[in-house]
Amino acid sequence: MRVRPAAPGTSARGLLGPAVLAALAAGALAVVAAAVVAGGPGAAGASIGLALVVGFLLLGQVPVAQVARGRRGLAAGLLLMLYTARVVLLLVALRVLSDADGVDREAVGLTVIAAALAWTAGTVWSALRWRPLLVEPTGPDEPTGHEADGAARQR
Numbered sequence: 001m002r003v004r005p006a007a008p009g010t011s012a013r014g015l016l017g018p019a020v021l022a023a024l025a026a027g028a029l030a031v032v033a034a035a036v037v038a039g040g041p042g043a044a045g046a047s048i049g050l051a052l053v054v055g056f057l058l059l060g061q062v063p064v065a066q067v068a069r070g071r072r073g074l075a076a077g078l079l080l081m082l083y084t085a086r087v088v089l090l091l092v093a094l095r096v097l098s099d100a101d102g103v104d105r106e107a108v109g110l111t112v113i114a115a116a117l118a119w120t121a122g123t124v125w126s127a128l129r130w131r132p133l134l135v136e137p138t139g140p141d142e143p144t145g146h147e148a149d150g151a152a153r154q155r
Helices: 012-059 061-068 072-099 105-129 145-154
Strands: 002-004 134-136
Touching: 012 061, 012 072, 012 105, 061 072, 072 105
Parallel strands: none
Antiparallel strands: 002 134
């Protein structure tokens, strides 16, 4: 059996980090741009949009973490419950924001789009660089790792 070690940074935090950082960077740029274009209400709207996206997507990682720990049944229930709750809370938040004074709705919408796209790009980037632990079983006629090392030294 051959074991290829995992590459550094393949923990859940290492896989999720680039997505969070990308979303926060895009959100920070959106807050600055909204503040320049629409003033205080724009910055408030962009900040709220960033908080909605990061909160929505981070809560979605809870079921994924449960699956990684081997709790598939719990993860399926959590996935269904959390997704439904997140969508309802997001719709309520957007409804409240649409009636709020002092919040630029366009800034909220554009920030949500930019942060979600940045999160997706960070996730794809992490997935392309992910190198999980790989165990390749050897057949009965193939030498094991120690025997192969000895044969290579004899040459």
